Amino acid sequence: MNDDPGSATSAPFLHEKAPAADPIDLSSGQILEPLPEIARAAVRRMLDSPRVAAYAPGTGATELRSAVAHHYRLRTGTAVDAEHITITAGGRHGLFAAIAAVARDGEILVPAPYWSHYPTVVQLAGATAVAVPGDPEHGLLVDPERLDAARTRRTRAVLVNSPVNPSGAGYDEERMRSLRGWAADRDIRLIIDDIYWAYGPDVDNRVQPGPHEVVIGGASKVYALAGLRVGWVWADPRLTAEVREIVEHTTGPVSGPAQAAAAAVLRHENDAVGTSAATGDGVARRAAELATQRAVALEAMSAVPYLKPLPAAGGIYLCLDASQALARRLLGADDDQQLCRALRREAGVGLRAGSTFGMPGHLRLCVAEPHDVLRTAARRLTSCLTAAAELSLTTVGEA
Numbered sequence: 001m002n003d004d005p006g007s008a009t010s011a012p013f014l015h016e017k018a019p020a021a022d023p024i025d026l027s028s029g030q031i032l033e034p035l036p037e038i039a040r041a042a043v044r045r046m047l048d049s050p051r052v053a054a055y056a057p058g059t060g061a062t063e064l065r066s067a068v069a070h071h072y073r074l075r076t077g078t079a080v081d082a083e084h085i086t087i088t089a090g091g092r093h094g095l096f097a098a099i100a101a102v103a104r105d106g107e108i109l110v111p112a113p114y115w116s117h118y119p120t121v122v123q124l125a126g127a128t129a130v131a132v133p134g135d136p137e138h139g140l141l142v143d144p145e146r147l148d149a150a151r152t153r154r155t156r157a158v159l160v161n162s163p164v165n166p167s168g169a170g171y172d173e174e175r176m177r178s179l180r181g182w183a184a185d186r187d188i189r190l191i192i193d194d195i196y197w198a199y200g201p202d203v204d205n206r207v208q209p210g211p212h213e214v215v216i217g218g219a220s221k222v223y224a225l226a227g228l229r230v231g232w233v234w235a236d237p238r239l240t241a242e243v244r245e246i247v248e249h250t251t252g253p254v255s256g257p258a259q260a261a262a263a264a265v266l267r268h269e270n271d272a273v274g275t276s277a278a279t280g281d282g283v284a285r286r287a288a289e290l291a292t293q294r295a296v297a298l299e300a301m302s303a304v305p306y307l308k309p310l311p312a313a314g315g316i317y318l319c320l321d322a323s324q325a326l327a328r329r330l331l332g333a334d335d336d337q338q339l340c341r342a343l344r345r346e347a348g349v350g351l352r353a354g355s356t357f358g359m360p361g362h363l364r365l366c367v368a369e370p371h372d373v374l375r376t377a378a379r380r381l382t383s384c385l386t387a388a389a390e391l392s393l394t395t396v397g398e399a
Helices: 037-047 062-076 091-103 118-124 144-150 173-186 237-250 256-276 281-302 323-327 336-346 371-398
Strands: 085-088 107-112 128-133 155-161 189-193 213-218 231-234 308-310 317-321 362-366
Touching (some): 037 256, 062 231, 062 256, 085 091, 091 107, 091 231, 144 173, 155 173, 256 281, 281 308, 281 317, 323 336, 336 362
Antiparallel strands (some): 213 231
């Protein structure tokens, strides 16, 4: 799905618009960092190899699969066979392949709110997505009772993402244990979207593929390598064979230089964990920076009138409750998508509409930006919405 909320018919000019050449786009979800030297060196070695333009192994380069396996070995404390790791063209493709292998012609329960791409990926993988509303009293997370209410004889899997995109809520160990028990008792598989694993208050170190679990990971978020498009599926031997068949007939091998760069970064992080018994230095730094950025975004957005931020326990996003703005029809907006388009046009701030995440009436922003950018965005939103409210009152008074 396109991250750009698009355009709409112009509303009345309300205030001094943000310069057209200076928009603030908080609608995307990536962490932008220069490629580290260890990754650059790995790519240079690949470029000097006579096989630089050759197909990489269909299941993934051995060094990368070994690095991924070692990562999970460090996290879980158990042996992990690299032969059960399949490299995919990004985590999204890994998700597609896993769903096609697990739930094709069946249903998959998708807790809401959810990543905006889940419904379409599920559909293209040949399954039916069934949204399961989360519990408002517990961070919009699901529990066995809510899953049972949505389960049918066609239910094959449940898709679990933590910290949740977009809400930032996290599944703690107790809740994950209950979900795992529920799935095992009903012979349903958990598909764990592990892409944000280091960015929550509770790291799920119990991930362990088997008859009732499969893990999807990638280098995009935690390792800040989004543009390399490197993901993976960790599964039991039977499912691994099916996933590899799907990968073979969809994308085929992932770029060799991209795999070399990702392998170098993962090896470096694994070595840091092995010597310090802590999260790798790059990952730890990003997690700490994001915690600060979430706090700055929460403080800044709390001052914006007619938008109410929802505290996030982790992740790289913050959600804003836009019900007050929508109730007043500020900027002429009747729903969150119209409000997103108006704020992009009038305030020069790009956000995402919550309805695309199964969270209507909300807006989502990415906090992985410098503090001054987050604060400037909040000031622009404040100016825009304040002017819109004043215009609304003037219009009502004249009527």
